[in-house]
Amino acid sequence: MNGPSYFEIQAEDINRARNFYQEIFGWKFTKAEGLPLEYWRIETDGPRGGLLPRPAPRPTMPSGTNAFVCSMEVKNLDETSVKIISLGGHVALPKFAVPGVCWQGYFLDTEGNTFGIFQPDPQAK
Numbered sequence: 001m002n003g004p005s006y007f008e009i010q011a012e013d014i015n016r017a018r019n020f021y022q023e024i025f026g027w028k029f030t031k032a033e034g035l036p037l038e039y040w041r042i043e044t045d046g047p048r049g050g051l052l053p054r055p056a057p058r059p060t061m062p063s064g065t066n067a068f069v070c071s072m073e074v075k076n077l078d079e080t081s082v083k084i085i086s087l088g089g090h091v092a093l094p095k096f097a098v099p100g101v102c103w104q105g106y107f108l109d110t111e112g113n114t115f116g117i118f119q120p121d122p123q124a125k
Contacts, residue, residue: 005047007070010054011111014038016088017051020110023087024080025072046072054111069106071116077103080117097124 011017018040021027028043029051042049074080077095084107085091092114093106102118109115 007042007047007049009042009049009051009109009111009113011051011113012054013111014040014051014053016110020087020089021051024083024089044072069114069116071104071106071118074117074119077105077117077119081105081107084117099125 009017009021018029021042022029025044027049029040030043032039032041032050038053040051042051081091081095088110090108091105092108095103095105098104098118100122101124102120103124104116104118106114106116
């Protein structure tokens, strides 16, 4: 069954996470009222999402990715990578080619969450 998708980001510091994703992707955040926890709705140019406090401690290192990783399309992977690092993100897996499809990279956000970015490019090798 295919249909609309929805993603959530968990964070130790909600404001830090909001600022990070606003700067990287230009997402808009709206606080949802009337819920039993702090919750922010995320508006993107694609799927909708949410931001909430992390309900349990994040896995300690060393640890593999403990997540359902989402990748966001960007116009320029190299420029976006520099911006991610300048805002406190870290490289998890450097840029690589998915031959004939795109350039892909994986990062850790300010909250330790893994996410990906990709730049479509049929010439990627």
